[in-house]
Amino acid sequence: MGTMAINIKYYPPCPNPSITIGSRRHCDMSCINLLFQDETGGLYVRGTKGNNWIHVTPIKGALAVSIGDSVQIMSNDQYKSIEHFVAVDLSTTRISVLVFLNPSLDSVIGPFP
């Protein structure tokens, strides 16, 4: 049985967004992630073809679903874990709620045959 973790994040307004980061660039080690973000936006994902970043525009009532490292490993790179970061906003607070669906803590994972 896998595990589940919930991250609730609060990003206050930042007077210097050009020299500040909300969450640094990273991939998540989970299997699948469900993200609710408010209307502030600020989540960027790395484009698949180059060195570009794509803003994940918030859609009211929608969840953003992404793949984590564990599924990338189990699928032998068929499905990619997406690199992402969060920018801060000059004047608006941002709140996000993330549900990580993870392998069980004692599981050993590898590519499916």
Ligand SMILES: O=C(O)CCC(=O)C(=O)O
């Ligand atoms: O706040 C967000 O939208 C993403 C946060 C995140 O990437 C994480 O907690 O792993």
Ligand SMILES: [Fe+2]
């Ligand atoms: Fe993340």
